[in-house]
Structures are given as C-alpha cells and as structure tokens.
Amino acid sequence: MEKDNAENMENDIKLNLGSGETNLGGYINVDIRPVANICMDMREYVKTVENSSIERILLSHSLEHIPKTDAEILLQECHRIMKLGGILEIICPDAKWAMRKYLAEEIDWAHCQHWLHSLWRDESDRHLWISDDTSLLPMITQAGFKNLQVYTGDGNIAVHSTKT
Secondary structure: OHHHHHHHHHHOEEEEEOOOOOOOOOOEEEEOOOOOOEEOOHHHHHHHOOOOOEEEEEEEOOHHHOOHHHHHHHHHHHHHHEEEEEEEEEEEEEHHHHHHHHHOOOOOHHHHHHHHHOOOOOHHHOOOOOEOHHHHHHHHHHOOOEEEEEEOOOOEEEEEEEOO
C-alpha cells in the first residue's frame, strides 16, 4: 500500500514556475533566483521536461516578467509537458483593475505605475508587459488549454484551465 502511494506521488508532479521566494510544498519550485529548489530560468527548465509528465503548473506573478512572445512560447511548452486533465493556474496583475482604480481616483499614479510595472528591485523584478482578460485569455487558449475559469476583482486576474 505504501509503495502505491509513493508511486502516485511521483506521478503527480507539480511545478511552481517563477516561484521567487514562494517555495510551495509538494511543488518543484523553479526560479532564476537561488531561493528556489531549482535555480534556472523557467523558460529553459520547461524544455528539459518530458511530454505529458506534469499534473499541475502554477505561474503566479511570473508570466509578466518575461517578454510576451516568450510567455506565449512558455504556455505552449506548458501544454506539451502537461498530462491530460492537468491544471494550469496563472495569476497576473490585472491592468483593467489598476486603470479603473486610477480613473476613479481610488489609487494615485504612483500606485498605478507600481501595479503595472512593479517595484523594479532588480532586473528580474520588472514587468515586461501588462495583462488583462483580453490579452491573457487568447494566449492560454492558443496554447491549447481549455475550460478556462477566470477570477478578477482583487487587482489580479487568475485563470485556471486544463489540458483536455
């Protein structure tokens, strides 16, 4: 019985790509900073992963830190390495939220800029593109993911999708 559970755990590989300092238990945490389990650019790491071998992928506040064309390729790679029925979860700052808050004078320009472009603590911290539902959702579906569930309202856009 213990062997079966161990084999199932091995088969349920989960990736936290662009993990930063958030190393999640049960995940392989990948980031270019040496705080992750694997210190490597997530774009290069996914190229080393076998087809259809990953159960779940999390991209939390990481996709916007690479060029948009690279993000499109990364999502295609995520689809390639994901098992059928696997789950992709993406969380990004929501540009529409920041703009609405700014236009309603609920946040100032500095806060809006921070939300859209980040703090720029170092080169890897800056946002290279900004997302909202009209820019992010087509990228996810073009990569081959289906059943998109979209959550907004807290300043972020979160999308859960599956490989079918």
